[in-house]
Amino acid sequence: MSTSEEHAALLVLVTQHARAGDAQAQLALGQLLLNGIGTGRDEKTAFRWFLASALQGQAMGCNMVGRCRELGWGVALDTAEAMPWYRRAAQGGLDWGMYNYATGLTLGWNGARDHDAAFLWFRRAAALGHCKSFNIIGGFYEDGWACPRDLRRARGWYAAAARCGDFRGHFNYGRFLLRENRLEDAAYHFDLARQSGTAAFVEKMDAFLCTTGGMEPPAMVPLSGGKPDRAVLNEYAVEVYYG
Numbered sequence: 001m002s003t004s005e006e007h008a009a010l011l012v013l014v015t016q017h018a019r020a021g022d023a024q025a026q027l028a029l030g031q032l033l034l035n036g037i038g039t040g041r042d043e044k045t046a047f048r049w050f051l052a053s054a055l056q057g058q059a060m061g062c063n064m065v066g067r068c069r070e071l072g073w074g075v076a077l078d079t080a081e082a083m084p085w086y087r088r089a090a091q092g093g094l095d096w097g098m099y100n101y102a103t104g105l106t107l108g109w110n111g112a113r114d115h116d117a118a119f120l121w122f123r124r125a126a127a128l129g130h131c132k133s134f135n136i137i138g139g140f141y142e143d144g145w146a147c148p149r150d151l152r153r154a155r156g157w158y159a160a161a162a163r164c165g166d167f168r169g170h171f172n173y174g175r176f177l178l179r180e181n182r183l184e185d186a187a188y189h190f191d192l193a194r195q196s197g198t199a200a201f202v203e204k205m206d207a208f209l210c211t212t213g214g215m216e217p218p219a220m221v222p223l224s225g226g227k228p229d230r231a232v233l234n235e236y237a238v239e240v241y242y243g
Contacts (some may be wrong), residue, residue, distance in 0.1 A: 004038075011038030018049060026053035027061045028209035034064075034073065043074030054085065059092030066100055079109040090121060098125035099133050104147075133168040135161035142172075148164075151176075162189055167197035171205050 001009070017025030030049035033042045047068045053061030062085045068075050069082035083104045089097025102121035105114045118126040119140050135237055138157030141150045155176045161169020174189035190209070194202050 006033075007038035008142075009038075011022070017095060018052075021056075022162075023053045023056035023058040026056070027058055027064065034066065043068070045074070047074030054088070057092070059089045059094040059097060062086070062092065063089035063094055063097045063100060066097070070100075079104065079107075079242075082113075083110050089126075095125045095128040095130040095133070098122070099130055099136075100132075102136070115146040117138070129164075131161055131164040131166045131169070134158075135162065135166050135172060137170055138169070157162075165196065167193045167195075167201065170196070171201075 011029075012028045014025050014032060020028040022032035026049045030046045030053065031040055033046035033049065035041070036172065047065070050061050050064040050068060054065045055061075064084040066085035066089065067073065069078050069085065071077065083101065086097055090101040091097075098121045102118040102125065104110065105118035105121065107113065119137070122133045122140070126137055134157050138154045138161065139145075140147055141157060142154035143149065155173070156177060158169055158173040162173040163169075169188050170189040170193035173192065174186045177186035190205070191206060194203055198207065
């Protein structure tokens with residue numbers, strides 16, 4: 001049996017269980033349809049199956065409904081509508097739900113930004129080993145969001161993110177190594193970030209390194225009154241921590 005035939009057979013089997021009301025199968029069917037496995041990509045039908053799974057309390061189903069809302073997969077893009085689903089996924093104990101909910105709180109998808117609540121949810125996700133959350137927590141400590149600014153802790157969280165392979169963690173840890181004049185080690189982590197990062201991130205990273213030499217993120221350059229401008233901090237977080 002060829003791979004395409006195996007995928008088609010899998011789709012038939014999963015569809016049978018999904019139609020019978022199995023929440024896990026409904027989630028799996030949504031993923032197959034979203035990724036075009038065994039069939040053509042069908043975002044609208046994928047969303048309907050994610051929703052069916054979520055309404056049965058499946059935490060990843062809730063998270064995927066949130067993702068569809070956030071990114072406009074099969075439904076109108078609406079980050080505010082994504083937040084209740086991310087919250088349900090987070091409350092269901094899913095690390096990705098915690099991370100996505102915390103991201104929305106940080107970026108103000110509910111309206112106002114809530115860094116205190118976001119920091120709490122990122123810490124909860126990190127306690128479950130969520131690698132991307134390690135990097136974000138490093139950013140909170142570096143910028144002094146919802147906690148005192150602490151570069152030693154920031155460095156430690158970035159190092160942890162780099163150890164588990166997060167490309168943003170490699171970049172941010174590399175920045176700290178560069179400040180310590182550990183040029184070869186910094187270059188090593190920048191290269192790993194370049195190898196595994198998205199094209200958009202790599203473009204931003206290279207522009208940052210060319211512009212600043214990597215010594216300090218733009219957000220931390222003192223502006224009026226000798227203090228970092230909060231709007232610049234927010235913009236930098238979107239582009240480097242999440243971008």
